[in-house]
Amino acid sequence: xxxxxxxxxxxxxxxxxxxxxxxxxxxxxxxxxxxxxxxxxxxxxxxxxxxxxxxxxxxxxxxxxxxxxxxxxxxxxxxxxxxxxxxxxxxxxxxxxxxxxxxxxxxxxxxxxxxxxxxxxxxxxxxxxxxxxxxxxxxxxxxxxxxxxxxxxxxxxxxxxxxxxxxxxxxxxxxxxxxxxxxxxxxxxxxxxxxxxxxxxxxxxxxxxxxxxxxxxxxxxxxxxxxxxxxxxxxxxxxxxxxxxxxxxxxxxxxxxxxxxxxxxxxxxxx
Amino acid sequence: xxxxxxxxxxxxxxxxxxxxxxxxxxxxxxxxxxxxxxxxxxxxxxxxxxxxxxxxxxxxxxxxxxxxxxxxxxxxxxxxxxxxxxxxxxxxxxxxxxxxxxxxxxxxxxxxxxxxxxxxxxxxxxxxxxxxxxxxxxxxxxxxxxxxxxxxxxxxxxxxxxxxxxxxxxxxxxxxxxxxxxxxxxxxxxxxxxxxxxxxxxxxxxxxxxxxxxxxxxxxxxxxxxxxxxxxxxxxxxxxxxxxxxxxxxxxxxxxxxxxxxxxxxxxxxxxxxxxxxxxxxxxxxxxxxxxxxxxxxxxxxxxxxxxxxxxxxxx
Numbered sequence: 001x002x003x004x005x006x007x008x009x010x011x012x013x014x015x016x017x018x019x020x021x022x023x024x025x026x027x028x029x030x031x032x033x034x035x036x037x038x039x040x041x042x043x044x045x046x047x048x049x050x051x052x053x054x055x056x057x058x059x060x061x062x063x064x065x066x067x068x069x070x071x072x073x074x075x076x077x078x079x080x081x082x083x084x085x086x087x088x089x090x091x092x093x094x095x096x097x098x099x100x101x102x103x104x105x106x107x108x109x110x111x112x113x114x115x116x117x118x119x120x121x122x123x124x125x126x127x128x129x130x131x132x133x134x135x136x137x138x139x140x141x142x143x144x145x146x147x148x149x150x151x152x153x154x155x156x157x158x159x160x161x162x163x164x165x166x167x168x169x170x171x172x173x174x175x176x177x178x179x180x181x182x183x184x185x186x187x188x189x190x191x192x193x194x195x196x197x198x199x200x201x202x203x204x205x206x207x208x209x210x211x212x213x214x215x216x217x218x219x220x221x222x223x224x225x226x227x228x229x230x231x232x233x234x235x236x237x238x239x240x241x242x243x244x245x246x247x248x249x250x251x252x253x254x255x256x257x258x259x260x261x262x263x264x265x266x267x268x269x270x271x
Numbered sequence: 272x273x274x275x276x277x278x279x280x281x282x283x284x285x286x287x288x289x290x291x292x293x294x295x296x297x298x299x300x301x302x303x304x305x306x307x308x309x310x311x312x313x314x315x316x317x318x319x320x321x322x323x324x325x326x327x328x329x330x331x332x333x334x335x336x337x338x339x340x341x342x343x344x345x346x347x348x349x350x351x352x353x354x355x356x357x358x359x360x361x362x363x364x365x366x367x368x369x370x371x372x373x374x375x376x377x378x379x380x381x382x383x384x385x386x387x388x389x390x391x392x393x394x395x396x397x398x399x400x401x402x403x404x405x406x407x408x409x410x411x412x413x414x415x416x417x418x419x420x421x422x423x424x425x426x427x428x429x430x431x432x433x434x435x436x437x438x439x440x441x442x443x444x445x446x447x448x449x450x451x452x453x454x455x456x457x458x459x460x461x462x463x464x465x466x467x468x469x470x471x472x473x474x475x476x477x478x479x480x481x482x483x484x485x486x487x488x489x490x491x492x493x494x495x496x497x498x499x500x501x502x503x504x505x506x507x508x509x510x511x512x513x514x515x516x517x518x519x520x521x522x523x524x525x526x527x528x529x530x531x532x533x534x535x536x537x538x539x540x541x542x543x544x545x546x547x548x549x550x551x552x553x554x555x556x557x558x559x560x561x562x563x564x565x566x567x568x569x570x571x572x573x574x575x576x577x578x579x580x581x582x583x584x585x586x587x
Contacts, residue, residue: 112290115564117523120557123545124298127308127553200412207414208527212542227417231531234420235428242424245417252412 010261016254024070031064036219044237054239057229062239065221066247072222073251076215077202080137084144085195091145092152093183096160097175103153110146118143118205122214131214139209140202151194155187189266193259200255207248223248276573283569290561291343295336298554308548309352326551339554348555353547358555361540368438368452369525369536375449375456376521377514380463385503385510387464388471392479393498403468410465415524419458419531426454436533455532459524463517470513474506481505508575515571518564 005011027035032051039059047054053062095106122139129135159165159182168178209215210224218225223244230240306322307314327335342349348358391403427435433454439447478484479502487497526538533539537556544552 108286108289109293111286111565111568112293112561114519115290115561115568116294116557117519117526117560117564119523119526120541120560123526123541124294124553124557127545127548127550204412204414205523208416208523211414211416211527212530227420231420234424238424238428241417241420245414245420248414248417249409249412252414253408256408256412 007261007264009257010265013254013256013258013261016250017258020070020251020254021074023067024074027064027067027071031061031067033061033064035060035064035068035221037061037064044233044240046237047239047243053243054237056226056240057233057237060221062243065226066223066243069221069223069226069244069247070251072216072220073203073206073248076133076136076206077140077199080140080202080206081144081195081198083137083141085148085191085198087141088145088148089152089191092149093156093179095149095153096156096183097179106149106153110149113142114146116143119208119212122209123212126214131217133216136206136209136215139214140205143205144198144202147198148191148194151190152187155190156183159183159186193263193266196255196262197259200252200259203248203251203255275576279569279572283565286565287562288340290565291340291558292336294554294558294561295339298550299332299335309550311548343555343558349551351544351549351552353544353549353552358552361552362537362555362559365535365537365540367441368534369529369538371449372452372456372459372529372534372536373521373525375452376459376463376524379456379460380467383460383464384467384471388468389475389498389503391468391472392475395476400472403472407465407468410461410468413462413465414527415458415462416527416531418461419455419528422454422458423531436531438534451532451534455528455534458531459521459528462524463521466517467510467513470509471506474509475502478502478505507578511571511574511578515568518567522560522564 037060039055041059042050042055043057043059045051045055045059047062050059051061051063053066055061056065091106095103118139121142122135125135125139129138156179160178162182165178165182168182173181206215207222207224207227210222211228213225213228215222215224226244227241230237230244234241306319306326306328310319310322323329327338330338339349346359348362350356351358351361354361387403387406391400394400422433423435426433434451438451441448475498479498481502483505484497484502487501492500522538525536526541528534529536529538530542537559540552541556541560543549544556
């Protein structure tokens with residue numbers, strides 16, 4: 001606790017993301033009303049008049065939909081970042097242990113992947129695979145690969161020049177063993193920080209994909225699609241447009257604060 | 272320096288070719304036959320076979336790639352299946368919206384970010400700095416398309432000062448066209464400005480402690496003069512570098528914001544191609560955007576070789 005008080009950014013990030021994750025998990029067992037329950041008589045009611053946060057154009061409870069949306073958004077973002085971080089880090093570690101040629105080829109491929117925004121790759125994928133969680137995860141995860149490959153390669157190359165690694169090479173240790181025993185533990189912190197920051201960006205991208213209709217299929221509520229639906233009713237029911245966006249903003253800000261806070265905590269040079 | 276630029280040019284061409292190959296392979300390897308995707312499930316086998324022939328799908332893979340890429344190099348991007356017109360023309364037409372939109376967004380973000388970053392750096396840890404820090408946290412997290420919705424809510428629905436969307440076309444007069452682009456450009460610019468503010472602040476902070484800034488102050492130059500005339504120009508390299516990195520996000524943002532404001536730009540074209548399953552337009556637009564990002568990164572690299580004499584000396 002005392003550690004948290006010394007790092008206000010970390011504290012703020014931990015509080016926001018903690019509340020978000022709790023809400024998401026809670027939505028699996030309890031929401032005020034079933035998020036898909038339609039009640040046409042109570043449609044477009046403002047916050048507090050009907051339910052805590054009002055109702056949408058079908059009379060569905062906004063608070064319940066936002067809670068379920070938190071789970072959908074977080075789980076998609078988490079799976080995408082996990083996939084991208086694993087593949088990217090392994091590629092980066094391999095390239096660092098390998099030859100110059102491998103590094104050059106890998107970095108060129110990373111440049112190319114990084115040039116295609118996930119929104120576009122999701123659109124291209126969506127045309128063939130159809131919209132859905134898998135399309136979103138593949139598109140976001142692919143974009144994460146170069147991010148983690150570059151980070152890991154840069155970090156790992158530094159470690160490979162350290163005296164203790166040179167000693168290990170001299171003792172005839174294999175590249176795999178050196179990577180696992182010396183390199184990975186030393187860059188683990190950087191990867192954790194980056195995972196946290198990228199989680200926020202993945203939530204942002206997922207919201208954009210759902211907004212375009214490339215996310216989870218209805219009736220599963222997503223923050224992005226709630227915003228897309230809100231466009232039609234923006235004059236009558238402004239809360240429909242304000243609330244889901246505020247949820248996205250808080251979620252992304254929470255993870256970016258947490259990431260910066262963790263960096264401060266884990267990297268003594270950043271203090 | 273000429274040989275340095277030549278080397279970068281060769282690597283640019285190689286990257287572009289690899290990109291085109293990757294996009295082609297991915298679109299080709301994806302399950303589903305483009306002809307079947309375009310025609311839908313109810314197509315008769317005869318129409319399907321005819322379209323497959325028309326698209327050249329009956330030819331082997333390397334030939335198809337060569338056919339596509341040699342067409343692209345000659346400015347022939349194929350014919351859109353839904354619009355029935357050459358894709359190249361469609362892209363050029365849509366660029367007349369997307370390019371000014373992106374340019375306005377970049378301009379607005381610079382106008383916000385540079386003064387904010389510089390002032391925050393001058394008063395490090397002061398009230399201004401804290402406010403700017405908070406702004407950048409919010410700005411980075413705010414979805415550009417949501418910001419667009421809020422701007423519509425405020426300036427179009429409630430105040431009625433601005434159109435809620437749509438584009439009158441440049442024929443309607445530059446003023447009307449620019450007005451239609453203003454809100455979308457602001458929505459696109461704010462998240463960019465947040466990132467740029469951080470970078471500007473960090474870069475100016477670093478140069479403020481350098482000898483030449485101290486000399487400028489010792490010469491009797493006012494505090495403002497020392498910062499704006501000496502520290503800021505020396506901080507330009509990281510600021511320019513961010514534009515290269517942000518190009519991808521600018522493209523993604525444009526796709527979303529164009530859809531919020533109903534602007535007939537390239538992003539909207541990609542979205543329409545998706546919903547109409549126009550694979551040829553899709554493939555060309557993805558290649559175009561990717562090439563745009565790569566070329567922008569190349570130009571950024573050129574720019575900082577030109578801006579920073581130290582890099583010029585080191586690299587050549």
